[in-house]
Amino acid sequence: MTSSDDGYVHDPAAFDGDGETSDDEWLREPVHPEAVDREFGWRGWVLVGAIVLAFVVAPLGILLWPPSLNYWFALLILPLFPAVILALTAVWATTRP
Secondary structure (H helix, E strand, O other): OOOOOOOOOOOHHHOOOOOOOHHHHHHHOOOOHHHOOOOOHHHHHHHHHHHHHHHHHHHHHHHHOOOOOOHHHHHHHHHHHHHHHHHHHHHHHHOOO
16 A cells, blocks of 8 residues: 555554554563462452352252252252352453453
């Protein structure tokens, strides 16, 4: 494309003052894995609690659900909520602010 065209032309120099894209920064000065803060912390314990809820509490709830009540709730809803909580907690716990 020439400059007279009205189409989009990608120009990396327009984004950085030194002519390089900001994505190349980690290639020039990579961070050593031991220098990164990766503690288990309270986020890890919240994730462990969600795992216990999904793999221990929910199956026990299904097992102990009274047969006189609706099985649709016991076999569909009881496993669904802990699974959603576990998925959301896992994403939240592994992303850093």
